[in-house]
Amino acid sequence: MKIARWRDGGEVREGFVADPDVVPFPDNRTVASVLADGLATAQRLWAEASALPASARRPLADVELLAPVAPPSVRDFVTFEEHVEGVSAGVEGKSHVADEWYEAPTFYFTNPHTILGPSEPVRPPVTERLDFELELAVVISAAPGSDGSNLDADAAASHIFGYTIMNDWSARDLQGREMKVRLGPCKGKDFGMTLGPWIVTADELDEYLDEDGFLALRAEVRVNDELIGEDLVSNMGWPFPELVAYASHNSRVMPGDVLGSGTVGNGGCLGELWGRNAGLTPPPLETGDRVRMTVEGVGEIETVVGETVAAPQTARARVRSRARSR
Incomplete structure (x- = not known):
């Protein structure tokens, strides 16, 4: 099944993609409510939607796809060793993967309020180093008998409803300054993240699982139709159920949460190539560039880079006396 949200005229609808059409969920259900109920509910609704008359459908080409989920939280991992090697060369001057990277899958939280649809232009901050990041992401749903906390990998797998493409836009010059403070990234990232074009339910991708439980999906990114990067998603250091499990440790994953794989290697972002090419x-990216991402078995998203948005000037920190009394 493919689950989507779309705008049809002035109305937002949510439901299934049944090529070449879209068909709304029965009973005015939403993606959020389906994720809260789990896969079995989605399967029942699909059976009901498939029986609806043709008049209930709309051509996919006539609607505007939105981000397929409005996530309550977004975690983004860094699981591709090759990506870390390349980016570290650009940041530190040498290719290096810290020993700590191998110990556990690291992630950061990013902004769920600036999610973009699959064809919605990105409006970056003023930056001289705008970059894309090609990722695959899981979307979490409820699972029977589980509250989403302290999961092992098997239990975590039952919370994976499906997958969508993620583009974690990055202003590398802003990000580089922020991370020297040993915290972040923040404004180098939180201006936009593209998700789409829809959620493909996990069972649709079972045929791509290799013997170790990794998804051997081909992922590609093009800028203005030029192939920039390509990789197999199975080159990540941990399979998705282990990412979900780790996120749940001493915490919870909730229906609608999105967890990104991190940027694929071999040119999944420009920052990796800048490190390898020493320049x-x-x-x-510049205004007007078109970034197209394709993940086998999932789909394709294409985004045009819009004009930058200048923000009000930020004051520097005040030098204070550090007095301990008043």
Whole structure:
């Protein structure tokens, strides 16, 4: 099944993609409510939607796809060793993967309020190093008998409703400054993240699982139709159920949460290539560039880079006396 949200005229609808059409959920259900109920509910609704008359459907080409989920939280991992090697070369001047990277899958939380639809233009901050990041993400649903906390990998797998493509936009110059403070990234990232074009339920991708439980999906990214990066998702250091399990440790994963794989290797972002090429080759993204991402078995998203948005000037920190009394 493919689950989507779309705008049809002035109305937002949610339901299934049944090529070449979209069909709304029965009973005015939403993606959020389906995720809260779990896969069995989605399967029942699909059976009901499939029996609806043709008049209930709309051509996919006539609607505007939105982000397929409005997530309550977004975690983004860094699980591709090759990506870490390349980016570290650009940041630190040498290719290096810290020993700590191998110990557990690291992630950061990003902004769920600036999610973009699959064809919605990105409006970046003022930056000289705008970059994309090609990722695959899981979308979490409820699972019988589980509250989403302290899961092992098997239990975590039952919470994976499906997958969607993620583009974690990055302003590398802002990000580089922020991370020297040993915290972040923040404004280098939180201006936009593209999700789409829909959620493909996990069972649709079972045929791509290798013997170790990794998804051997081909992922590609093009800028203005030029192939920039390509990789197999199975080159990640941990399979998705282990990412979900780790996120749940001493915490919880909730229906609608999105967890990104981190950027694929071999050119999944420009920052990796800048490190390997010891310079800004290929060049940073500019207004008008088209970034197209394709993940086998999932689909394709394409985004045009819009004009930058200047924000009010931020004051520097005040130098204070550090007095301990008043």
